[in-house]
Amino acid sequence: MNLDRIRQEFPVVQRCTYLNHAAVGTLPTRAREAVRAYVEDFNEHAASNYRDWEAAIETARSRAARLINATPEQIAFVKNTTEGLCFAANGIDWRSGDNVVLNDLEFPSNVYPWLNLAQYGVETRMVESVDGRLTVDSIAERIDGRTRAVSISHVEFGNGFRNDLAAIGALCREKDVCFVVDAIQSLGQTPVDVEEMSIDLLTADGHKWLLSPEGIGIFYCAPHLTDRLRLYEVGWNSVADAGNYNAYDPTPAPTARRFECGSHNTLGIHALGASLDLLLEVGIEAVQERLRLLTDRLVDGLRDAGYRVLSPRGASESSGIVTFDSPVHETEALHRTLRSHRILGARRGGGIRISPHFYNTEEEVLRVVDALPGH
Incomplete structure (x- = not known):
């Protein structure tokens, strides 16, 4: 280095x-320059170079996928971590009496979307930390036959405790429970491998360790959940035939692009793509x-x-x-x-x-x- x-x-x-x-x-600086180039192009040429903007979006998508050992087809861009967690919380086909397992070290973004499910009869179960730590056993104790999801931060925001995602992911896979990860405090500082860690859904805003502006983040959806996760936001850009504006066919895109319901934060994605380039380079x-x-x-x-x-x-x-x-x-x-x-x-x-x-x-x-x- x-x-x-x-x-x-x-x-x-x-x-x-x-x-x-x-x-x-x-x-x-490279992120600042990427934004400057985009803004100057927009200012001088309007949308004449829109195809170049689209190419930059896909480059950033590929870099985000590389960061977590995913494929570009499994990556969607979101406004922030909270939006990705809302996709997870509202995407599961809940039944009254189901439960989700959280813990008492989480930032509110990974609590409120799940508490909101109480209106559908979903119970939120809190794992209590001990000395600022969580154990796999303590999580396992809260899982039963009605547990549908475990949602946890890779790195806890208050004290920086790093959870053992591989062990928790293996537990969730064994129990057939959806494993949701808030990675905002780890992406950019700690290796993440969605395959080795058996992660089903992951989301992270770019404005912390990923060295990007606020308002742009990523959402990962494992292939086996792409068609199973219920969509609660649908728009012109999330459908399979997104370029056909007169078809009115709501069939979702076959990839994680189905979670991108409208226009992209193109400026933010230019910055994120440049910052990802630096992190991957290092x-x-x-x-x-x-x-x-x-x-x-x-x-x-x-x-x-x-x-x-x-x-x-x-x-x-x-x-x-x-x-x-x-x-x-x-x-x-x-x-x-x-x-x-x-x-x-x-x-x-x-x-x-x-x-x-x-x-x-x-x-x-x-x-x-x-x-x-x-x-």
Whole structure:
């Protein structure tokens, strides 16, 4: 990894210490230039080059598929993670008395769509975490003959705990339960393989670790569910014969494009495609290794300074998120102190959440420790 060259993609490093990718990621220069080229083309030529825009959309789709070991036909573009989770929650053919298994570490996006199913008699079962962790056994205990889905984040937003998707996926496959994954906190920082992990449905917005703007994300649907998942949004672009505007034939497209009911967020997709190009060029395994190095340095520094690290740090459970607090200092005061030093993190999970990315340096993450008060 040529760090000097990579950092040229991120002019934000000249302005602040940005360590908040679990909230909103930074936009690399190549993504900015992709957007600029699209906007200038639109401004100067209107839609004369529409076919080029369509080609860019399909290039981004292919890159997204490559990122998770899927095929382009299994990828749809969505507005955000919530929309993808709504596709999942509303797509299952529920019966009164069915249930879905969630947990108490989830962001609301992976809770509300499922709670909304109560009006149809669907029960939401919550797995309780222990010490900020979830176990496969605790999930298995909540599954019974009426469980239709398990929906879980790959990486939990508050403390960065990384769930064992391969083990949970195998459990769901054994129990014939739909396995739904919220991957917004993992795509771009942690390898994901939908085949090896037995994932049925996956969704992620692009504006965090995927280094893209808000308003564009991806939705993966496993082939065996494409025809089984009920559509609750249907439009001109989701049908098989999308180019025939007078046919009025609602037959869905045979691919995941059936989840794209209308016009694309073409600007956002141009940016996402460019950012995916960078991530694939660097390699997600290299990104994960880099983040392990950076977060290990941060954790060691915090502990030496007397701070409590709340994030699980085992090799199989850690991520690029480090959340910590102090036995003495208030979290809000610590947050203000960091901001006064132009160090940007967030208040999450009962403490301060720091989330660097692969372009950050060891010196940058240690600025956090240097800026904090002692004990």
